[in-house]
Amino acid sequence: xxxxxxxxRRVAALGALATLAAVGCNRDTLLEVxxxxxxxxxxxxxxxGAAAIRAGALRDFAQFFGGTTNVSANIYVxxxxxxxxxxxxxxxxxxxxxxxxxxxxxxxxxxxxxxYTQGVRAIRALNEYVPAGATRSLNIGQLYALxxxxxxxxxxxxxxxxxxASVNDAAPEAATLVTTQQxxxxxxxxxxxxxxxxxxxxxxxxxxxxxRVAKARAQLxxxxxxxxxxxxxxxxxxxxxxxxxxxxxxxxxxxQTTLQNTVFDxxxxxxxxxxxxxxxxxxxxxxxxxDPRVLxxxxxxxxxxxxxxxxxILGYVNGSAPSTLVSGVTARxxxxxxxxxxxxxxxxxxxxxxxxxxxxxxxxxxxPNTPGVLVALSDPGTADARTNLLFRERAFxxxxxxxxxxxxxxxxxxxxxxxxxxxxxxxxxxxxxYSTDVNLTPSFAERNNTAYKGCTDxxx
Numbered sequence: 310x311x312x313x314x315x316x317x318r319r320v321a322a323l324g325a326l327a328t329l330a331a332v333g334c335n336r337d338t339l340l341e342v343x344x345x346x347x348x349x350x351x352x353x354x355x356x357x358g359a360a361a362i363r364a365g366a367l368r369d370f371a372q373f374f375g376g377t378t379n380v381s382a383n384i385y386v387x388x389x390x391x392x393x394x395x396x397x398x399x400x401x402x403x404x405x406x407x408x409x410x411x412x413x414x415x416x417x418x419x420x421x422x423x424x425y426t427q428g429v430r431a432i433r434a435l436n437e438y439v440p441a442g443a444t445r446s447l448n449i450g451q452l453y454a455l456x457x458x459x460x461x462x463x464x465x466x467x468x469x470x471x472x473x474a475s476v477n478d479a480a481p482e483a484a485t486l487v488t489t490q491q492x493x494x495x496x497x498x499x500x501x502x503x504x505x506x507x508x509x510x511x512x513x514x515x516x517x518x519x520x521r522v523a524k525a526r527a528q529l530x531x532x533x534x535x536x537x538x539x540x541x542x543x544x545x546x547x548x549x550x551x552x553x554x555x556x557x558x559x560x561x562x563x564x565q566t567t568l569q570n571t572v573f574d575x576x577x578x579x580x581x582x583x584x585x586x587x588x589x590x591x592x593x594x595x596x597x598x599x600d601p602r603v604l605x606x607x608x609x610x611x612x613x614x615x616x617x618x619x620x621x622i623l624g625y626v627n628g629s630a631p632s633t634l635v636s637g638v639t640a641r642x643x644x645x646x647x648x649x650x651x652x653x654x655x656x657x658x659x660x661x662x663x664x665x666x667x668x669x670x671x672x673x674x675x676x677p678n679t680p681g682v683l684v685a686l687s688d689p690g691t692a693d694a695r696t697n698l699l700f701r702e703r704a705f706x707x708x709x710x711x712x713x714x715x716x717x718x719x720x721x722x723x724x725x726x727x728x729x730x731x732x733x734x735x736x737x738x739x740x741x742x743y744s745t746d747v748n749l750t751p752s753f754a755e756r757n758n759t760a761y762k763g764c765t766d767x768x769x
Contacts, residue, residue, distance in 0.1 A: 359434035363448055366424070366431035368568065370455050373424040374462070374711060375632045376563040380414035381571045382421070382462055382711040383632070384582060385749065389466075390713040391592030391733050392704075396612020396619045397581040405737050407744035410753045418751035421463045422474060428456045429476040443508055450507035451516045457500035457523030458634065464492035464530060465715030468748045470765025472758050484760040493527040500524035504546065518553045521545055522635045525643050530715065532723055538647035541640035556669035558636035562629070569628030572709060576622050580612045583619025589733020589743050593704050596620055601676040601683055602705045617739065622709075624675070638664040638706050642699070649695055657695065658688050661702050696724060718747055721769040728769070 352358050375383045387393035388403040395404035402409040409415065432452050439445045463471070471492070472484035487495070503520035507513040521540050528537035539545050543552045563570040575581045584605045586596035596605050609618040624630070645660035664670050665683045676683055689698055700716055707713070720726040728734075734743050747769045755761055 353434050354438060356439050359431070359438040362427070362434045363431040363452065366427040366452060367455075369420075369424040369427045370459060371561050371563065371568060373420040373459065374561055374634060375571050375709075376561070376568045377420070377571055378569065378574065379416055379420070379571075380575065382417055382466060383709045384571055384575060385414070385417045386462075386466060386711045386714045387585075387709055388582065389746065389749065390717055391585055391588045392595060392708060392713050393576075393582045394585045394588060394617070394619065394738070395581075396583055396614050396617035398614045400581070401737075401739060403749075405739075405741065405743055406732065406746040408746050408749050410750050415752045417749055418467065418471075418755060421459060421467075424459050425456065425463075426474050426476045428452050428459070430478070443510065443513075446506050446508050447510075447513055447516065450503045450513065450520070453499050453503035453506060454516050454520040454523055457496045457503065457520060457527065460492050460496035460499060461523060461526045461530065461715075462711050464489045464496070464527075465718065466711070466749055468750050468764035468767050470763075471751065472755060472761040484758055486760060486765075488765070490531065493530045496527035497524050497531075500527070515557070515559065517546055518557050518637075519559050519635065521553055522559075522639050525640065526635070529643055529646065530719070534647040534650045538644045541643055553637050553640040555637040555641055555664055555667045556673070558638075558673060559634045560631045561634050562631045565628040570625060570630045570632060572622060572632065573625040573628050573630050577625050578628070580610055580619050580621070583609075583612065583617075584622050589737070590735050591729075591731060592733050593701060595704075595708065598705075600705050602674060603708045633710060635710070636670075638670060642703050642706065645699060645702075649699060654688060654695065657699070658686065661699060662686055664706065696720075714748070718769040721747070 353362055372379075373382055375381045384393065385403065388395060388400070389406065389408070393404070395401050399412060400414060402412055403414065432449050435445055435449050435452075439448075467489075469489045470486055473487045473492075474484050500520045500523040503523075504517060507517050507520070525537040525540040525545075528534075528540060541553045544550055545552070576583065584596045584603065585592055587594050595603050604623040606621040606623065609620050611617070612619045641660045641663050645657050648654075648656035648660060662685045665685060668678055670676075671678050671683070686698065686702075689695060700720065703716055704713060707716075717731050720731045721728055728745065728747065732743070732747065737743050746767065748767055750764050750767075751761070756763075
């Protein structure tokens with residue numbers, strides 16, 4: 310199990326030191342403008358400066374994925390899909406699939422951009438200022454792998470034709486417009502860069518698993534099903550390599566005081582959003598299934614809008630509660646889908662049942678190993694029913710991990726399912742009807758970017 314917290318905890322201390330260094334006694338400097346909360350290029354030109362940029366990049370990734378006083382990707386994905394309902398005044402536009410880039414919450418793209426650009430800067434700084442060796446390779450490899458995950462989430466969540474920054478601080482250039490497919494292709498490149506950088510020591514292995522899952526997720530998004538399965542299976546990291554273990558997981562940690570888990574902040578501590586149940590006809594029964602992978606309270610409370618009754622997601626005891634980013638279960642689901650696509654129903658069933666029977670997976674997820682709890686599944690007998698069961702398993706294993714929108718879009722794009730049979734549709738529970746959005750656009754501020762003229766299309 311790998312955690313992000315080790316470096317991010319240093320960010321606050323580095324900021325405090327920068328503030329102290331900026332304080333002076335000369336009256337002539339009192340009116341000068343200092344930026345003690347920012348790391349200037351000259352400050353980063355050292356091993357310590359590169360380490361600070363790396364810590365900031367890890368923090369920015371955690372904020373993008375699931376930890377900020379703003380709304381993060383896992384909440385955006387939950388609202389647009391069938392995972393969550395809105396109980397906050399003014400935020401119905403996402404839940405109703407009618408995204409308004411001018412109305413809060415609408416900053417998912419900003420957080421992705423921060424994470425992506427800081428990751429590039431951190432890799433560059435580590436290469437330039439930190440001596441070559443095992444530690445540098447480990448740190449850079451982790452960042453490459455996280456870049457692969459970030460690009461996957463961006464491709465799944467946003468529209469086609471996005472402005473990706475050049476991140477050339479010495480000579481800023483216009484952003485490059487990229488297609489959704491190009492985001493996935495870049496994710497593969499980043500994952501391969503991680504695998505080419507990381508060593509073979511035990512400490513590197515966790516990040517190698519992360520990179521393999523990031524690569525396979527992108528390959529899955531590109532429709533390369535067998536290649537994706539090969540990446541996470543035995544031999545997928547070179548001759549003699551083992552499959553990504555089912556019991557492995559990569560966990561993002563947060564802090565009660567400096568970087569709260571957004572699910573706790575917005576869904577437990579305050580009733581802004583709540584677990585959905587059969588939303589818009591097509592939504593899954595996340596709440597009433599009483600599945601041990603998605604547990605909720607048995608009683609509801611009044612939401613922040615003063616009218617919506619919401620149930621509370623369990624398992625997030627405080628703002629420091631960790632969140633699973635990806636895991637070996639992700640690998641098994643990818644292998645299962647590849648088997649299903651090639652008509653190997655026996656392997657498909659074996660792979661989707663493997664995590665259910667794994668004692669370590671159960672322990673990590675606090676699932677009791679008792680009769681009747683998460684029993685083995687049976688083959689439902691038809692191709693459509695098998696696909697439904699596979700995506701249901703993915704939905705419950707990957708709940709609130711910024712995965713569901715990508716899966717719903719793939720059901721349209723790769724399985725030719727009509728949008729009306731996949732997404733929440735029909736009458737919206739708070740009045741009106743669901744619209745047709747299947748992705749988000751960048752926030753309104755991005756229109757100041759001369760390279761960006763709006764989405765090329767909003768297709769799945």
